[in-house]
Amino acid sequence: MEINIRYFYPLRDMTGIAEEKIRLNSGTTMELLLESLSRKYGEDFEKYIYSGVKRKGLKIIFLLNGTNILQLQGLKTKLVNGSTVTMMPPVAGGCH
16 A cells, blocks of 8 residues: 655654655554654654654654544554655644
């Protein structure tokens, strides 16, 4: 199957791209996707995407077709052909 991955800063800087299409085995989970991307992009990428998951620190938001995976099955969420995975830091802001 093929999925689309969208990266926001700083992952965009770590990968050197804003978006990519990758091929995966049918039934791949978010967890397996993150492991594969960590091998591809290295230790800094891995530390950043797992912050808040395996380590204390900034928690990354993972969206599958616009839905936060925490509202699905978390890292056990299965991907399907044509899915879009978006990886972004939490948004903060307000008035000053």
